[in-house]
Amino acid sequence: MSAEQASGILGQQLALVTAERPSVLKEVGFSALQVWQYLSESQGRGHGDKEVAILFTDLAGFSTWALHAGDTMAVELLRRVAKGVEPVVVANRGRVVKRLGDGLMAVFDSAEQAVAAACEARSATAEVEVGGHRPQLRAGVHVGTPRLLGGDYLGVDVNVAARVAAAAGPGEVLISDAVRAQLDDGARLKRKWRFSGKGTPAGLKVFVVDGLG
Numbered sequence: 001m002s003a004e005q006a007s008g009i010l011g012q013q014l015a016l017v018t019a020e021r022p023s024v025l026k027e028v029g030f031s032a033l034q035v036w037q038y039l040s041e042s043q044g045r046g047h048g049d050k051e052v053a054i055l056f057t058d059l060a061g062f063s064t065w066a067l068h069a070g071d072t073m074a075v076e077l078l079r080r081v082a083k084g085v086e087p088v089v090v091a092n093r094g095r096v097v098k099r100l101g102d103g104l105m106a107v108f109d110s111a112e113q114a115v116a117a118a119c120e121a122r123s124a125t126a127e128v129e130v131g132g133h134r135p136q137l138r139a140g141v142h143v144g145t146p147r148l149l150g151g152d153y154l155g156v157d158v159n160v161a162a163r164v165a166a167a168a169g170p171g172e173v174l175i176s177d178a179v180r181a182q183l184d185d186g187a188r189l190k191r192k193w194r195f196s197g198k199g200t201p202a203g204l205k206v207f208v209v210d211g212l213g
Contacts, residue, residue: 047145047155053159053179054146054158055094055115056165057085057121057139058103065133066102078102084124085137092117097153103165107153111175111182115209118173120136126171140165140206144178164206167192177205187212 023090066074078101085104089096094108094117108114118139125137142164144157160176168174174192175183183189188210 009011022063036113047157048147048153049145050148051143051145051155053106053108053141053143054153054161055089055106055114055118055139055140055141056066056103056162057118058100058165059125059135060093060138060170062102062135065135068134069131073131077128077135079135080130081125081135081137082126084128088120088124089117092120097151104186105153105161111141111143111179112212114182115173115175115179115183116212119209119212120175122171138165138168138170139173140168140175141173141179143178143182160201160204167206173209174206175209177207180205180207 003072041067057190062077069077081102082099082104086096089104089106092108092113093112094106097105097107106114107119108117118141119137122137125135128135140161140163142157142161144155144160146155164174164176175189180187180189189207190210192206192208
């Protein structure tokens with residue numbers, strides 16, 4: 001089995017298992033995730049031939065809440081969030097690439113579609129309530145030319161998008177400066193000054209999206 005195949009299979013299995021049992025990451029540790037990331041990045045340093053906007057989402061503080069709430073409530077919350085978020089991705093002409101426990105990765109043909117989906121997904125998530133808990137979605141968007149391998153995307157641009165998303169606060173949508181350059185002037189943005197993304201290009205700027213024009 002090649003490293004590319006191993007990376008894809010491991011990623012798919014992690015997504016399936018964590019969606020069914022969110023606490024499983026505490027049981028298996030993060031070694032498998034680190035191997036998956038290493039394989040993905042080592043095979044994805046090249047670039048593809050098509051530019052796409054890459055969106056990552058997750059739920060702020062989900063792991064801590066899930067440990068106290070239990071798997072039954074956690075799975076119900078994930079189901080409701082997915083029911084609100086995934087149609088928004090499709091409505092904005094995006095495609096869900098993979099589901100990653102409490103979040104997802106999706107790609108779009110344009111930056112505006114991806115940012116619109118992120119903002120709408122944030123609003124849809126804010127309507128969800130399970131056991132008195134209201135989840136807060138955080139998201140990151142970056143534009144690049146990742147490598148398409150099978151049904152997955154790999155490469156530096158995917159890593160940048162993931163790092164941008166990881167830097168977002170609860171209820172926050174962050175975008176890279178590459179995304180900002182493609183948005184209309186009516187977009188309401190503000191610079192996020194405290195950003196340190198390991199593995200991202202030096203000088204990368206990120207912005208908080210308050211809304212689109």
